[in-house]
Amino acid sequence: MIDLRRLNDDADYRLGAIRKGATPDDIELLLSLESERKQALTGVEALRAEQNAVSKEIGRATPEDRPAKIEAANQLKIKLAEAETALSTAQETVTGLALQIPNPAHSSVPDGGEEDFELVREAGERTPAGPMDHAELGESLGIVDTQRAVRMSGSRFAYILGDAVRLQFALIQWTMNKLMGHDFVPAVVPVLVREDMMVDAGFFPTDRDQVYELERDGLFLVGTAEVGLAGLHRGERLDAVELPKRYVGYSSCFRREAGTYGKDTAGLFRVHQFDKVEMFIYSHPDTAWDELELLRSLEEEIFSELEIPYRVINVATGDLGNAAAKKYDIEAWIPSQQTYREVTSCSNYTDFSARRMGTRVKDDDATTVLHTLNGTACAVGRTLLTIFENHQQPDGTISVPEVLRPYCGDLDVIAPRTS
């Protein structure tokens, strides 16, 4: 949620919102409605003060005086009700418009759409295309089974089997350990959450059609552990010395993938259910940009240690989404497609999400909204896939990245089962 006062006072802030698609007219309208809202508020409060005073008098009045005083109070009550109705209308209009203003982009974010990203870095040597893509490879080794998964649950589901499971748990354990070394507190979060958590975490109403709903219980299956981590300190006021609070959450993730028919239908790239290790940081506003660079560097470290070629892009304004002021995507090289595809990303939401969550920081004597950031540590399905693709051997086996071997019983090669 946008900071209305700052939108009014801070020209750079306003410009950042305009760069993300808000029009100057929208903003002007919103600000003028906001000042009308404040006027209405002042009016209502004056009437309430009057009413409170009158009521107290009635309490003290003699029984004979009461009827007349109560009659007068009744008149006030009617006036107040009218003023309150006007105020709540004004309030709804203002929040309705305010929710549509995106979080202003940081000045370092390039303008434009999906194709207008800034290339930050390209690392590793692009792997030449192997004999099979990851889906074919997985099926041929018997470690991914999508056909039987379809019979079980429909399209875009997969069984992960055998050594791929060992690799999956190795990945999870390895990333968790790495992050705990950087003061991230591990967390297993609820994957079924209430509607208001989805709203406050910023996923509703925008992404509602991407989320599975359990209507009977009024609960929703999360698409990321970010929901649980963002809501962890909802409504709390944290002490400045406790910050930054870094969490690494593990959860299964569920996405309906509505509107993606025909895209990435084979294999593990786009499925309805996958596991993910997610980083989340509650930061003091002064250090939030440093924390974003930390997230970026950790994500890079993970892919370079897995020996997977990747590039880092600074996502352009049009592709940032509502909440992010800046976002880096890490895109891994996919040899079978001869292109980079998004595998992780990290964003600074500044105060945008925390404002709605009511998560604040107490600094000496001032209390302000703190800043939140999030980033993928390891989207397991996609990471497995990039390992399959980039570590495929000419003989159709997969060489396990060195760093993972200690985490899967020194498994070094995934080969077809001979038994």
Added chain:
RNA sequence: GGAGAGGUGACAGAGUCCGGUCGAAUGUGCCUCCCUGCUAAGGAGGUGUGGGUUUACGCCCACCGUGGGUUCAAAUCCCACCCUCUCCGCCA
């Protein structure tokens, strides 16, 4: 799933039956000061959040789980919901 109890400030805990002077007693904690070789004890004062308005002092509004309702007036009465706890049943 069945039965019951309860949600009040940082915490503990009154107030709710009998609506008004209750933003809320009291205790603990915390802060400032006094006293005291040090510490402990003791004494005085202060100590919620959000918002509006004001150069400022201040004044005002809202908040006693959440949302509605009754009333001139609600922590207190009514309705719905959420949550917590206890017992029984069931269960990994």
